[in-house]
Amino acid sequence: MTLVSLTVNGKSVSAGIQPRTHLADFVRETQNLTGTHLGCEHGVCGACTMLVDGVPTRSCITYAVACQQAEVTTIEGLDNDEIATELRAAFSQEHALQCGYCTPGMLVSARDVVLRLQAPSEHDIRVAMSGNLCRCTGYVGIIRAIQRVVEARRSRGIAAIPNGNRTRLGPSGSGHALPAMSGSAPRVAVAPKVAAKSASAASAARMDPDWKPQTTFTQSFVVAHPVDVVWNFFGDVASVAACLPGASLAGEPVDGHVEGQMKVKVGPISAEFQGIADITRDEATRTGTIIGSGKDKRSNSATRGLVGYAVKEGDTPDQTRVDVNIGFTLTGALAQFSRSGLVQDIAGRLIAMFVKNLEARLAGKSSGDMPSAEAGLDAGSLVFSVIKGRFQNLLKRLFGR
Template sequence: MSTIALNVNRRAVQAVAEPRTSLADFVRDKLDLTGTHLGCEHGVCGACTVLLDGVPARSCITYAVACEGADITTIEGLDDDDITTELRAAFTREHALQCGYCTPGMLVSACDLVLRLTAADERQIRIGLSGNLCRCTGYVGIVRAVQSVIEARRARNIAPEPDGGRKVLGPAGSARSGREGASQPPRPIEAEPAYASEAAAAPAEIPDFTPANRLEREFALAHPPKDVFAMFDDIAAVAACLPGASLTATPSPGRVEGAIRIKLGPIAAIFLGTARIERDANNLSGRIVGIGYDRRSRSATQGEIRYQLAPIEDGAATRVDLSIGYTLTGMLAQVGRPGLVRDLAERLIAEFAANLDRRMSGASLGQGAATELQGLSMISGVLRARVARWLGRLVKRDGAA
């Protein structure tokens, strides 16, 4: 057992603890400061975050004996803090908490961000809070709350402290070491540049790949196959018919560079990518193979679209057979359930077919082609369709009974 002397919430504390006792257990069990929550106990979730010499630290993986002589601030020590008072009000206003288990650690980290950041930059805030996990809110309200407090304080000419009181760059608590020249001055969080300015050059070749998922769909157009095939050769026109799609460079006969914007509730993504185009005029078929990346969500995708045109109605109309293969990795892959993706693909193809038919008929697209793929509105339609199918099944069962 060791006797530890340190300052907790501006009060001198001396207590006995085993060498293996974590700082989180020390403040909770020895000092009854239970506002510091324990979650993963691996330093991952951030629920146990406290300020150690003014620096956010994971108390669950910090030994209490290593904090001899340090200044510790738990969430209880921020009761009268001006920044935390504003943050609590903002969290309530922006609905930034639900179960509240992560909130103490979230507030501690947010307080440090409000103190240091010069502007309410969403990217910097998300980076600063990336070590605090929440399973309830989706983070949107939390980010907005922090942004609103930073904006309000800067509007009142309250200047930031870029180093947040830190004296050296190193592990939390190293500021009290007093060693001159032990490390370099702290580096402020830098805003991430826009993807377009930092994107890697488009690859010279688009490789083939084996898709993780594949969908088979078809739709009909009231135009002859040769006209539809010629339309598919106009890449700019086709992109204008696809909701959320746009070109970022002038297409060449076998290659196209573009983007597709997706918004699914609070999740927004812009996939920038490159694709190669293959066409077979003899068989009225084609293939598009592409790769794309969304910097914001760190999600990447590979996609392949194969199409085959077949005459129907004595050649006056065309059936378009589609085979869509894709592989998605990153954050968006976690929300891409196969059943939902299939239903969304059907809605997307239906909108694309309707826009294509209007284009070929010489009508204006009007509101037909959205500048952003609004997944939320599509999901509403998908859910309505599913409910209708379920009700239909129930009616059939009742009738059979």
């Protein structure tokens, strides 16, 4: 996993991704900005066009890591843009869209034409827009819409900006490369690996403050051990991860940051989520938070989540109560299992397994008594047990047994 930090639509965002991840997948899957459409995925159709440092860019063939620290603007980021607003109105008036699939990329490219060309002819516009394909409109309405906006702006005295304020040479996003070392080629500025301590504790899993989870719920459990013992145990991230079926760490936590994985099996779907997380603890209140994200490359499923926990004294000195608040968003093939009611039931069973393993750890049982991370979490069995339990409860209500 590689940490990528960008400014997307004016907000600083970071996520851990595979180095081969394209920019289009980055904004769609980690930022939920699905206005950027993927068509050919070969850089031909132009549906995925977005702005990188103000330059129209084929995001389906642009690696996200190559745009480290760049400013990215998707179609969502042009909601209040003056030129884009005029183009949307003109597209509607000139019937320049039909199915709408190509429209986001078409608007981004059209905006660049309006911004750069002072008095383009129909031929100039057709050449400039030749990288954006449309299978519905025949282009006539699109050309007229762009001409309409250009003429309206020029008549109001708004002149074109030569080169659209472009000052950097090279591929979009490449202006953030580090200066070349003597005798070496320029290299792209990439984030440090987790194993290396950085001067600034950059948060790999820090999410957009406006992000809201699709599913939230609260669970509580009681552990038959004193509160100090349980709180100290929660500070050992590796031991806590070992109590969760299928979970394991890729290395020791560094400055509250850790990488790991979790193996999940749901029927025929086997997923291995590679993830990153930031962990904070407050000794005074005995509370902690875990903010993280992960992705499975095989099922193309991704998740982002926030876990908050509070460790409290139980009813007796030898008991500890742990309250857990969980919020997450799941996308991809496994999203079908994210219905809140089903998730809460599964989470209840999963937490029960975690508590059982936690009790075994605190009791000093050998590693042979603990579950293996290689075995993974059989979510399918949990789902089946939930459905079976619900069916049995239904029969009891119907027949009083």
